[in-house]
Amino acid sequence: MAGISGILAFDKVWNVNKFLKYSLIGLQHRGYNFTGVAVYNEGKIESKTYNESPEDAEVSYDGWAGIGYSGSRKGYPVKVGGIAYVVDGVLKENPEEFAKDLLKDPERALENAKGVFNLIALTENEKIIAYRDKFGLRPLFLGGFGFDLGIVSSESSGINVIGGDTKREINPGEMVVLERFNVESKQLRVERKATCSIEYIYQSRIDGILEKSQIYDVRIRIGEELAKEWPISADTVVGVPDTALPFAIGYSRKLGLRVDLGFTRTGSPIRTMIAGDNFLKVVGVQLKLNPIRSAFFGKRIVLIDDSMVTGTTLKNTVFNLRKMGAKEIHILIGSPKLVRPCPYGVEVPSESDLIAANLKDEDIAKVIGADSIHWLSIDGLFRSIGNKDLCYGCMGGIYPG
């Protein structure tokens, strides 16, 4: 998973490097193990990959145009000759060959490329090229900063955090080219909209928009749908920070059940989830969620989380809440069951690791140690989002491509 940005100044007197860094910080909720930047200045592109998050990376190249990557994969930007590019998704082409094709004829290269991906490229002929895949699986936005900068970014947060204005979503299958003398767009492939459901449920930032829906509103509606599908007699509802907070608000509104803030956090959120390090992951769980005793003590709790993968995190949480004196713990998940992996680069683990793909509900409850556990239905998800132009392959639906 990744967030990508591109920034081009219309006046060469600008230096975009700080803007690039802050834009990437605005996207690091999408993945942050690696940061990559490429910056253009007078005839040449300099690029670098950092083994750290954007907020830790010292972006030192100066120039009036640049692109950047924040995500879980090493190797971006790919730089070959007069071009550098970053990708959010899965590009099934030889990276070097593809770079050459992209420089020679961007339209053809993008039309013919295999894989489902969004891309932002920076060229030595002073262009930033942005492309969104024809399914619109992942978001990509176009914006500006006053009369000075043109910006493309995975989410509106990548534009708004640097003081820019988000203008619109780039259409699925559309290519946008930013140059000093023009901003041009072209529909390269016929749109076949299938937006990633996970973007709505937890990936996109809560202040964002997607396909004209406000992410916050969708998540409130998910909470309301959960209340319709699973009205539970309890004393309070608590959402697991940060994503599940609006679920809890929606659930509370619908049922008139009180809502509590149940957790606080230690340290920076991004350092608690470093993937691949199991020890840190266990410790990280404790760091991420420090329960507030009075929210739980002696109460029957509805605890809402955004997803369940292996269940380890939730099991830990439930244990801690019992220890704090929770009387009943009913778990609701604001997403349908994740039962299959994602072929498009969203890091859903393989089926063998997915608890929902392997166990019956009552067994999952046993493993987690909760009194009950329920998921949002697929139809509930459709209703929350307001349409069915979605990819929900990992929930048992059809993969679009």
Next chain:
Amino acid sequence: MQRVLLIGDGARENAFASALSYLRLYALSSFINPGIKKIVDSSGGKYYIGDINSQEFVKKVKDDVNPDFAIIGPEDPLFHGISDVFYQEGIPVIGASSKNSMIEKSKTWMRQLMWKYGIPGRLRFKAFSSIEDAAKFIMEYGGSVAVKPSEQVGGKGVKVVADLQAYLSQEKRLALSKSVDKIGELVSDKVKVIVEERVDGPEYTQHVLTDGQSYLPLPLAQDYKHAYQDGIGPETGGMGSISGPSSLLPFITEEEYEDTFDIVRQTAKAVERETGEKYKGFISGQMMLTDLWGPTVIEYYSRMGDPETSAIIPRIKNFGEVLIRAAEGHLNKVKPEVVETSSVVWVVSPLGYPLDRTIARGKRIFVDVKKIEDFGCQVFFGSTSLEGGQIITQGSRALELVALGDYNEAVKKLERCVSFVGSETRLIYRTDIGKSIDDMIEKAEIIRYSYKKRKSKGTLGISADWSPNGGMW
């Protein structure tokens, strides 16, 4: 009134010419504008080419033509006293005197005037003679301010520093220092920069025509300043505009229209009191609907806006008569016949505009005027000259296409018509103009709620900043 002398060379003047085509039209431009030339030729007039800012040259042309009245389109000739040439000899002219055009030329003068006369829609401001002082002030107060050159230096590469956050960072300071050098070169006044409180909201223009006795507000228009599609890119004179339906815009109410008219009229009268000269010609309020005031003045033009003119004139059936009556001093005897239908204007520019005019200049363009008219649009030529039968770009906005109809319909017509404009260079135009009306309606509704609330509490226009050292501002 038979013989009219038109001064100027852009699309705005082409639109004026079209409204006056039933008179004998004489024109003076700095190059041969193909649209103006066509009307001059068909009306039996004569086309003069030369320096439109030279009093001496204009006098000569005036003596040669002996016009019944004159009309001056752009601001530069006004600043250079070209209208005064006509006033001195008692020839009717539509164009503010050079003294009165100060309302456009100097932002400091304009803001001082508004405060002195207590005109609504005024913003707090501070004038600085150096950028260092301005910067110190901004650091002190933080918050949101807009930094502007104190004088009209339009189209000469000076950028407005809109955002303090960026301004204070090293990146923007570098950019700013360049702008400031330019401001220093171009602004002759002692005051170089003004800092204003920042406001936000939908923008619109109200043009008011006056003969010194009565005031005639024209239908509202809105222009689009960003060079590129979707409102991205450098600042331009305007890449398109919309007007209507009727005298309003969909996001401005009748009451706001009247309030704006009141502001502009009060300003014209205040200018007269300061200069001792009757305000005659156009005075145009570049307005913003804000939660602070409702209608708020961003700046004034002492002439009609371009490309707003192209959206407005085709919507007034008897605009030629309106101009004649204004020149005669009998503006009260004419009622403009405004059509209900709205209009949309798209500007077509050569690649390179507005950043690098050397790239944009000297390119051939091809315009199938007949086809454009067959498909329901009008074309006004701008920065293009007729050279040996070819239409050659002069580096700025080449032409404007106008379509009447409800916004969707007008946009459809323009999409069709723009395909009949070609060039040996790439052409830049914005197909989003006329499309995002609903967003502006929604935004205006929220602002309307806020300023009406202020009005009812008696806090309209009241705002302040405070800093520990500087105190209240």
